[in-house]
Each structure stands twice: as C-alpha cells, then as structure tokens.
Amino acid sequence: MTTSKWRSRAGTTFQIEKRAALGSRGMVVTNHPLGSAAGSEMLLAGGNAIDAAIAALFALSVVEPMMVGIFGAGHMNLRLANGEHHVIDGYATAPAASTEDMYKPIAASGPDYLKSVGDASSLGYLSIGVPGNLKAWTEALETWGTLPLNQVMEPAIRFAARGFKASGYLSETVVQVKDVISRFPETASTYMPGGIALRPGELVDRSDYALTLQAIAEQGSDYLYNGPLGEIVCDYLGRNGGIITLQDLEAYKTIRRNPVKAEYRGYELFAPPPPSAAGIHVAEMLNIVEEFEVAGIHIAEMLNIVEEFEVAKMGFGTADSIHLLLESMKKAFADRNRYTGDPDYVEVPVDRLIAKHHVEEFIDNLDMDKASPEIDPGSNEPDHTTHITVADLDGNIVAATQTINELFGSKVTVPGTGVLLNNTQQMFDPHPGHALSVQPGKRVTSSMSPVIVMREGLPEFAVGLPGGVRIFTSVFQAIVNLIDHEMSVQEAVEAPRVWTQGQEVELETGISELVMDQVAEKGHRVMPVNAIGGGMSIVRFEPGGLLSGASCWRADGHAVGIGGGFARSGVRFRPSVGEKDPPTVMSENIVAKTEDGDLA
Numbered sequence: 001m002t003t004s005k006w007r008s009r010a011g012t013t014f015q016i017e018k019r020a021a022l023g024s025r026g027m028v029v030t031n032h033p034l035g036s037a038a039g040s041e042m043l044l045a046g047g048n049a050i051d052a053a054i055a056a057l058f059a060l061s062v063v064e065p066m067m068v069g070i071f072g073a074g075h076m077n078l079r080l081a082n083g084e085h086h087v088i089d090g091y092a093t094a095p096a097a098s099t100e101d102m103y104k105p106i107a108a109s110g111p112d113y114l115k116s117v118g119d120a121s122s123l124g125y126l127s128i129g130v131p132g133n134l135k136a137w138t139e140a141l142e143t144w145g146t147l148p149l150n151q152v153m154e155p156a157i158r159f160a161a162r163g164f165k166a167s168g169y170l171s172e173t174v175v176q177v178k179d180v181i182s183r184f185p186e187t188a189s190t191y192m193p194g195g196i197a198l199r200p201g202e203l204v205d206r207s208d209y210a211l212t213l214q215a216i217a218e219q220g221s222d223y224l225y226n227g228p229l230g231e232i233v234c235d236y237l238g239r240n241g242g243i244i245t246l247q248d249l250e251a252y253k254t255i256r257r258n259p260v261k262a263e264y265r266g267y268e269l270f271a272p273p274p275p276s277a278a279g280i281h282v283a284e285m286l287n288i289v290e291e292f293e294v295a296g297i298h299i300a301e302m303l304n305i306v307e308e309f310e311v312a313k314m315g316f317g318t319a320d321s322i323h324l325l326l327e328s329m330k331k332a333f334a335d336r337n338r339y340t341g342d343p344d345y346v347e348v349p350v351d352r353l354i355a356k357h358h359v360e361e362f363i364d365n366l367d368m369d370k371a372s373p374e375i376d377p378g379s380n381e382p383d384h385t386t387h388i389t390v391a392d393l394d395g396n397i398v399a400a401t402q403t404i405n406e407l408f409g410s411k412v413t414v415p416g417t418g419v420l421l422n423n424t425q426q427m428f429d430p431h432p433g434h435a436l437s438v439q440p441g442k443r444v445t446s447s448m449s450p451v452i453v454m455r456e457g458l459p460e461f462a463v464g465l466p467g468g469v470r471i472f473t474s475v476f477q478a479i480v481n482l483i484d485h486e487m488s489v490q491e492a493v494e495a496p497r498v499w500t501q502g503q504e505v506e507l508e509t510g511i512s513e514l515v516m517d518q519v520a521e522k523g524h525r526v527m528p529v530n531a532i533g534g535g536m537s538i539v540r541f542e543p544g545g546l547l548s549g550a551s552c553w554r555a556d557g558h559a560v561g562i563g564g565g566f567a568r569s570g571v572r573f574r575p576s577v578g579e580k581d582p583p584t585v586m587s588e589n590i591v592a593k594t595e596d597g598d599l600a
Contacts, residue, residue, distance in 0.1 A: 006485035012317020012496055014510050020490040020550040022542075023561025026392040027549040028052055029537035031067070031466070033558040034164060035060040038155035039390055040560040042147060050078070050145040051152055053390040053398035054137050058156035058213065060386055061133075062206055063164050064556075065191075066173045066407045067386040067466065070134040070216070070224065071233075071421045074385075074402030075272045077259060077450040079459060080144060081394040085452070087272045089255040090136025091443045092129030092424035096251075097243040098440050100432035102126070103425075109376070114430065122426035123180060125242035127410045129424035131224075133402060136254045138221040144396075150217040157217065160210035160418070168200040169556045173384075177407050186413040187420065209418025225249045229417065236414050259452075262354050264290055265483055268454040274348045275443045281332040282449055283354040285476045288328040288363060289484075290356070312484040317496060317511055319518035320368060325480075326500050326524060327372055329473050331362050333502050334375050336445075344442070371523035375502035385466035387450065389537040391459070391547055397539070399450030399462040401471070449475040461489070461540035466555075467533030470499050474533040482540075489538045493552040497532040500524075508532055 007013055021027065026049065028039035038059035039052035047055075053076075061069045068074075073092035079085050103116035103126075120126045141149060174181065174197040182188050182195070190206065191198055198204060216223050223229045230249045237244050259270040260279025264286040271279030289311050314321040335353060352358055366372075385403030403422070404410075410423035427444040429436040436445060449472040450464040463478050465471055474497055481492040496510030505524040507516055508531060520526045535555025540548045551557025 006312075006316045006481075006487055006491075009313060009315035010317055011315050011319065011321070011515050012511050014494065014496060016490045016494045017553040018490060018494070018551060018557075020488065020548050021559035021561035022563070023547045023549070024393070024545055024563045025565060026052065026390075026562035027539045027547040027559065028056060028388070028390050029539055029549040029551050029557065029559040030056050030060060030388045031386050031535045031537070031551065031555040031557045032060055032063045032167070033556065034063045034155075034159055035388065036558040036560040038159075039388070040562060041155055042152060043392060043562045045147065045151070047147045047152070048081075048145065048394065049390045049392040049396035049398050050140055051147045052392070053388055053400060054141045054145065055152045055155055056388050056390065057133075057137055057400065057402060058153050059159055060388070060402075062156050062160045062209065062213075063204075064170070064386055065206075065420055066170065067384055067404065068133070068402045069404045069409070069420050069422070070137075071128075071131040071419050072133040072402060072404040072409070073129065073131060073422060073424050074133055074136065074400060075276050075446065075448045075450060076136060076140060076398065076400040077270065077272060077452055077462075077464075078140070078144065079270065079395070079397040079452045079454075079462075081396045083457070085259050085270050087257045087259045088136050088140055089257050089272070089275075089443070090132030091275065091446060092131055092422055093248075093252065094425065094428065094438050094440055094442050095130055095243045095248045096245070096440045098425075098438045100437045100439065102438060103428075103430035105430040108431075114426065114428075116430045121428065121430055122406060122410075122423050124410055125237055125240045125412060127423035127425045128237065128242060128244060128412065128421045130244060130248045130252050131422060132252060132254055134216070134224050135221045135252060139254055140398075149220060153213055153217040157210050157213045160206040160213060163203040163205050163207075166198040166200055166202050166204050167556050170204075171198050171200045171202075173407050174198050177411070180411050181408060184411045184413065186415050187408065187411055190413065190418070191408070206418055208416060212417045212419060225252060229419070232417060233414050233419070233421075260350060260354060262286070264479070266455060267460060267483060269451055269479075270454065271449060271451045273350060274445070276446050276448050280348070280350055280353045281336055282451060282472050282476050282479070284335060284359065285325075285328040285332050285473070286479065287354070287356045288331060288359045289324065289480060311480065312486075316481070316485045316487075317515060319515055319522065322498050322507070322511075322515070322519050323368060323371070323522050323524070325477065325498055326505055326519075327366055328476070329500050330372060330375055330502050331359065332473070333377065333500075337376065369522060374525075377501035377503050383466065383468040383470065383534060385448070385468075385534070387464040387466055387535070387537055389450075389462050389464060389539045389549070391462065391539045391541070395459055397452055397459055397462050399452055399464045401448035401450050401464050401466065403448075403466070447471040451475055451479070453479065459541050461538055463536065463538045465534050465536035469501055470497075470533040473499050474536065478536060478538065482538075489540050489548045489550040493536040493538055493550045499532045506532055
C-alpha cells in the first residue's frame with residue numbers, strides 16, 4: 001500500500017484489495033466490468049461523460065439486473081463542462097390509485113415498521129411504483145449527450161443478446177432470495193433455470209430483454225411511457241392485481257432540481273436535494289466535524305490541547321474519530337426522521353439544516369467520552385442498488401445512483417419482455433397519516449447520495465455508492481477520508497466504515513478489536529459486521545490533467561481509464577523520397593543526456 005500521511009496517525013490501518021485506474025481522457029467506474037466497458041466504449045467513440053453514463057446504465061440493467069432496470073428509479077447528479085450543475089430526479093412515484101391505507105402494517109415501531117401484511121408493499125404486483133429510470137436516462141442523453149440513443153444502447157443490447165457470465169456476486173444474490181423468486185415463474189426461468197440458482201460462470205440468457213432494448217433504441221422512451229411496452233406491462237399488472245395504468249405512465253415526469261450546495265474546508269459540495277436525504281444530511285454531518293474543531297480551538301486556547309479537536313489529528317479509525325463520526329450520524333438521522341420528505345408534500349427547511357450554526361448547540365453538548373442517548377432509528381431502506389461515476393477530459397461529470405429497490409425489485413418479470421419491475425412502494429410508510437404515508441404521485445425519501453465536490457470552481461472528485469440508509473453516511477466518511485485524512489482514492493473507498501442510525505453501532509471487522517473495545521467503553525453498543533453499504537466508486541481530478549478512478553471490494557466494481565489520443569496533425573508513417581526523417585524529440589520530463597552521451 002502506498003505511504004500516506006494518515007497512516008502515522010491512524011488507529012486503524014488496512015490493506016487495499018483493488019488498484020485505482022488512471023486516465024487522461026476519461027474515467028468510468030461502475031459495479032460491473034461490462035458496465036464500465038460499455039461506458040468506456042462511448043468515450044473511445046468520441047462521446048462525452050453523459051453518453052458514457054447512459055450506456056453504462058443500460059448495460060447494468062442487463063448484467064446487474066438485481067440492482068437496476070429501466071423500470072426503476074434514481075437520482076442523477078451532473079456537472080457540465082460549461083460549469084452548470086443539474087440534478088435529475090427520476091425517482092418512482094406512487095400510482096394514481098394508491099391510498100394511505102392500501103397496505104396493512106404489521107408493527108407500530110421497530111425494524112418491522114415498514115413491513116405490511118403478506119408483504120404486499122414489498123413483493124408482487126401491488127409493490128410496484130411508476131418508474132422514472134428510462135425517461136431520466138433518455139432525457140439526459142437528449143439534453144447533454146452527443147451520441148444517438150441506438151449507438152449508446154448497442155453494448156447493452158449486445159450483452160443481452162449474446163448472454164454474459166454470472167459473477168459470484170450475482171449468484172449469491174439469487175441464492176439469497178431464491179425462495180421468493182421461485183414464486184414468479186418468469187423471473188425464475190432467467191435466474192433459476194431448471195429450478196437451480198445461477199452458478200458463477202454460467203451463461204445468463206437475456207435474449208428477450210435484448211428485443212425490448214432494441215425497440216427502445218428505435219422508438220425511445222415512448223415505447224414504455226406511451227407505447228406498446230406500456231400497454232403490455234399495464235395489461236399484465238391489471239390481470240394480476242396491480243394498479244399501474246397507462247395514464248400513470250403517460251403522466252410521469254422527471255424533475256430537474258437545483259442541487260444542495262454546501263461548503264466544507266474550502267470545498268463546495270453539490271448533492272441531490274429532497275426528497276433525497278443526501279445533500280442535507282451529508283452537509284450537516286460535515287458541518288459537525290468542521291464546526292466541532294472550531295469549538296475545540298476556543299477550548300484549546302484555555303487548555304492548550306489544540307490537537308485533540310482536529311479530526312485529522314485524531315487519526316483515522318481511532319476511538320475518538322469514530323465516536324465523532326457516530327455522534328454526527330445520530331444528529332443527521334434525528335433531523336432526517338423529523339424533516340425529510342417529498343417537498344411537494346412536506347416542507348423541508350433545507351437552508352436551516354445545512355447552515356453551520358444549526359449544529360452549534362449539538363456541538364456544545366457533545367461529550368467526547370460518552371455516547372449520547374440512543375434515538376429511534378426511523379425508517380429503513382433496502383441496501384440493494386447500484387452507482388456509477390463517470391468523467392471526461394472536458395470536465396463533464398455524472399454521478400448517478402439507480403435502483404429497483406430490493407434485490408430483484410418486486411420479483412415480477414413481465415412475460416416476453418425481460419423487464420424486471422421495481423418494488424419502490426416498499427419504502428412508503430404503510431401507516432396512514434404520516435409524512436411518508438402513501439399518496440398518489442408521491443416520491444419517497446431516498447438516501448441516494450451521488451455527490452460532486454468542487455474547489456475554486458474546478459472539479460475535485462465525485463463519489464457515490466449503493467447501500468440504503470448506509471449510503472449518505474458512507475459518502476460522508478469518504479469525503480473526510482479524502483480531505484482530512486488525505487487518502488488516495490483507492491484507500492478512501494476501501495477504508496473500514498462505521499455506521500449507526502441511532503441505536504446499535506456497526507463497525508466493519510477491518511477495525512481492530514482494541515479500537516472496538518474503546519468505542520464500546522464510550523457507551524456505544526458495538527456490533528462487528530463484514531461490510532457497511534455497497535460498492536463505492538470515486539473519480540478524482542488529479543494534478544497534471546489526470547483522472548483517477550477507484551471501486552471497492554464490496555461489489556464487482558471496475559474502473560476503466562481512457563488514455564492516449566489521436567495522431568498529431570500532419571503525421572506520415574514515412575517521409576517521401578528525398579525528405580529526411582523528422583528529428584526525434586524527447587520530453588525533458590523523461591530523459592536528458594550530457595554532452596558525453598551519458599544519462600543525466
């Protein structure tokens with residue numbers, strides 16, 4: 001592992017398992033090698049980051065079907081080469097026929113709070129929301145891309161038509177939910193052929209989905225939202241107790257939102273606003289870390305212990321730095337439970353929540369030796385989604401988190417189409433009369449946190465990951481790792497993570513038992529876990545015009561960097577007759593010779 005400043009102060013050290021990629025012309029990081037291949041193919045064909053991102057997402061809908069699909073939902077954060085920032089809210093909405101009492105809850109509180117009788121809100125035909133992914137992808141491409149839809153979709157169609165090898169990760173997810181998949185024959189035929197879960201290396205046949213993608217490539221998103229595919233889906237759902245109609249599909253609109261903009265140590269963060277929890281609560285936690293140090297400086301003037309109040313000098317993975325992160329998470333979740341929702345239905349005081357003075361009272365009462373009282377953890381979210389981070393030479397950046405909600409969504413595949421449908425209704429509160437209760441057209445709150453970080457008007461890095469309620473806390477830690485602990489991109493994504501939603505504390509097993517014991521001594525209920533959140537991907541703009549990209553061990557992530565370029569203008573392979581060979585010019589940065597011919 002490369003030597004880093006953070007290591008001399010660390011309470012936790014670790015070995016990286018993957019290696020970062022470098023590129024000078026572009027970078028694509030996704031959670032599947034074929035997703036990254038599809039995106040890089042667009043960059044090599046002369047496309048921009050938007051072309052690459054949409055190609056990667058269509059490809060992931062083929063090869064990572066348990067996580068993402070055209071009948072899914074997501075948030076896309078874009079920074080354009082001209083300096084503009086946009087967030088595309090393509091999240092699913094509740095069908096028009098939805099009612100607050102359409103599901104019968106099974107618990108008034110606790111981990112089963114969101115569960116409904118018969119799993120009606122999470123499994124099968126009533127669990128499906130009106131999708132936004134396909135419309136968001138095609139609109140982004142039409143607005144900011146440079147390549148035609150059929151070219152951008154070609155890799156995905158190729159992967160679906162020819163089949164692809166199942167990864168161990170895909171196989172494990174099928175095994176995890178095989179009992180419920182087996183209840184839906186159309187889905188089982190693809191992912192459990194012959195009644196047996198796909199094995200690693202086995203060819204996955206998605207030829208029916210290839211035909212659907214080909215039709216979309218020719219007809220655009222209207223093929224679903226106002227055309228034959230929509231008719232097929234709605235007819236099938238109607239015959240099986242579903243409530244999505246053609247009118248729901250026709251009425252669906254993405255929302256172009258202004259990102260939440262926050263500041264941290266001279267950096268500017270751009271992240272999705274509500275109904276995503278990302279921008280507000282990542283900013284809030286960073287404010288706690290930053291403002292805590294300001295408070296500490298004033299105390300240190302009296303106690304002469306300045307160092308104790310700087311998170312970088314606390315060291316990565318020490319009991320004190322972990323305690324500070326955990327207490328910040330408690331504050332963020334308490335505010336999320338109280339405020340965050342669909343802004344069309346709930347008033348969310350964004351400016352107040354991201355203001356640095358909002359955390360001052362919390363900081364004044366923060367005890368570095370003792371855990372604060374536990375809080376109600378609030379609602380939960382499925383961990384299963386995907387994320388891509390893409391950037392090009394011109395400074396276009398796409399950070400997009402996309403999902404069908406739980407593993408394999410509703411588990412419903414529409415016969416003959418290969419289209420796996422979401423179960424985003426699962427995230428609504430099944431109890432009537434609450435901010436997140438089901439209402440027609442409502443979007444649910446999401447923890448998706450595709451974040452773009454700038455400094456002095458120039459891009460620094462972009463980051464995101466899957467993982468439900470563990471997403472924005474993991475992004476928060478990655479930002480601290482990069483800025484405060486000065487980690488490399490690979491170290492930042494692979495570093496052991498911590499998490500709490502207000503009660504028990506999860507610490508990845510990469511943290512030593514000694515540190516875990518020290519954290520527990522502060523009053524936290526420590527629970528060691530193998531992994532927190534999913535596969536993170538980062539692209540960073542490095543000095544010298546390079547891009548670095550990294551993905552972590554928690555998923556099948558691959559980073560592909562684009563280097564090289566086209567031939568110098570006027571180049572010829574050989575000089576014409578009578579001409580001399582052009583002089584050889586070597587970069588001064590590479591080698592220099594003395595007059596005697598020796599290497600300097």
